[in-house]
């Protein structure tokens with residue numbers, strides 16, 4: 521995991537490791553590294569923190585022989601969608617239906 525700090529205070533992180541089913545179910549070979557977490561505090565966003573963390577993660581992966589990197593995100597997360605699409609090419613779209621509990625609960 522890479523940590524971004526300002527004056528010794530953590531302001532963001534990004535985590536990378538071996539291929540994760542949770543990152544992309546169709547790219548899980550041993551040549552793939554997966555990013556499984558990313559966050560920057562709101563008051564440091566849009567200043568390149570996540571971009572710098574991503575560079576660190578990709579350098580980590582390249583140094584260990586990984587040839588691909590996978591990450592998943594929700595398209596409804598506008599900041600994440602914009603960030604990841606700037607650096608990655610989508611290869612898989614997944615849809616999930618969430619049924620409202622109120623509709624699933626029988627009424628008397």
Ligand SMILES: CC(C)(COP(=O)(O)OP(=O)(O)OC[C@H]1O[C@@H](n2cnc3c(N)ncnc32)[C@H](O)[C@@H]1OP(=O)(O)O)[C@@H](O)C(=O)NCCC(=O)NCCS
Pocket residue numbers: 558559560561564565566567568569570571572592593594597599600602603606
């Ligand atoms: C997604 C997230 C990690 C991005 O972090 P960030 O540090 O703001 O990302 P960056 O600053 O590197 O890049 C974001 C934008 O800032 C721009 N930027 C980069 N360096 C910059 C600089 N020096 N000055 C101004 N803008 C800059 C980038 O070009 C990018 O622009 P865009 O929005 O037009 O595409 C952050 O929004 C976040 O933590 N969101 C909440 C948690 C989350 O959704 N995590 C991802 C889950 S999948």
